[in-house]
Amino acid sequence: MQVKEIVRLSFESLLSQKLRTALTILGMVIGVGAIVLLVSVGQGAKNYVTSEFEGLGTNLIIVQPGKSDRKTHLGPPVGAAQRKMTTADVQAIEKRALNLEAVSGLVLGTVSVRYEDALANITVFGTNEQFPHILNIKVGRGEYFSREEDEYGRRVVVLGQNVATELFGDADPVGLSVKLNESEYRIVGVLAPMGNKLGLDFDELGFIPTEAALKLFNDDKLFGIRAKASSRVGMDDAVAEMTEILKERRDGEEDFTIMTQISMMESMNTILSMLTYVLAAIAAISMVVGGIGIMNIMWVTVVERTQEIGIRRAVGARRVDIMKQLLAEAISLSVLGGLVGVGGAVLITYGLYFAFPYFDMRAPMWIVLPAFFLAVFVGVAFGVGPAWRASRIEILDALRYE
């Protein structure tokens, strides 16, 4: 029997019971749809993380004191270092590294900032004048502090957008003085609105020279070093160079960890991928349930059509023809379910993308086709049993079946 005839028969049979067909494929629709949706959300999260990392400035290099035992891209435990990391390290790197565009030390601390009666608690970054360059920070009013101000540890501060608004309202605070804890600082600049970058709200920060920060927090070591490679391809060279310089300054001991923005991004992506696959695997279970639904209805079909099977065999259908016919019906059901499920999920992801353009979770092509073929495979796998059973019925038993 030709394929065309088989397909015609199976669609005729499915169309004759529209409601039943619709309910049968529902399980498959949900299963396939869930796979495509979850993978799309996972992919969207990856895209989101990637764009966040890139927003931090490309070619970012992060140096943290302490060496993690295991190879990781997420950094050593804080405070694990034996040897201090100092501004001298930063200066050495700045002098000798050829592949860096900018490098700065980083000191972190929390302070209260006060202007007249207004008071706020903020996180302060102690950096040098190159820091805005490394993290793509834009200054809105005034300027970032200068190299000279950094070198002499002048008490100057650059405020994040929200901090400035909170203390001064709409007034221009540049040139005015605020108190950080008990010390008087002159405001030299206010950042342009930056928003969140990887969970860090730049609008809520303050920036002061490294030396000033060390004094303010009564400390003598850096939290870490941040640098920017001059090019993406020069990234590995820059890392090697910095490792070399820092090791030399530590009697050859590598008690620090260098991470790049790329490697961190890759680590995050690995985690998100794992998460996506686990979710997709869970969704695949619901697809199996859909397959069982199809198998169930195929058993019913075999029983209902026993007489038809007998008639067909009596006029010359081989066992294999009966098998093909019922298998075609199971496959039609799963193809239909797969199409509706994949199509529905793709539509939903595109709809969500248009509603929330910053979170691009449009279904990636690499999941659409496999999800569809998995649906077809499940249809075949669960259709074989009933189809085989139908083909084994003896003709007379089938003809006499009421």
Place this chain on the structure above:
Amino acid sequence: MALISIEGLDKVFRRGDEEIHAIRSMSLSIEPGEFISITGPSGSGKSTLLYILGLLDKPTNGRYLLQGTPVENLSDTERAQLRNKFMGFVFQSFHLLPRATALRNVMMPLVYAGTYEAALPEAEQRARAADALTMVGLENRMNHLPNELSGGQRQRVAIARAIVNRPKLLFADEPTGNLDSKSGKEIITLFDRLNAEGVTIIMVSHDPAIAGHAHRTLSLRDGELVEDRRAS
């Protein structure tokens, strides 16, 4: 060579612990072109014999030669092919597909014929099926569903389906059993015509008026052939 030849044929059904001998060591032979009726009381094994001869059932013991070929050696596919091309079957309760039109029902054997030889184009299949329906006088009912047809008309559709592949052999199991006498006569007239065209017909019937059309009558009782009578 005989068209059909059986020797020592047995058919035993098992129902629980009980063994039922539907046919006991039966032997007979049938020549091409015969019109045979098989009669006997119910339970005499006449339908069982017909189904075995029509390759819808298998004997428990004995030999069945169809045109000299032992049937027991045939594969399932070869038996299906013989049912499709070499013989046709007409049942008491018609056995039409309820959701298919008369034309589609008649086309069905042609569709399956496509698995054994080059398939006819669909237009040709339609034309052949329409010819068969015309031959049984249903040229105006081709696109009707079985439940839109009378019993006699349904049985004529079934006959058209049985002969659409131009078989040498036509089996009929009480073909008029569910019909009024007028429709029954039409059916039997059709059989006469087909037989005159050379189709061998083997029919089970307990209606003497119908059985009387046959040229040879086999009488069965308790699974044994008790009389083999030829009309003079």
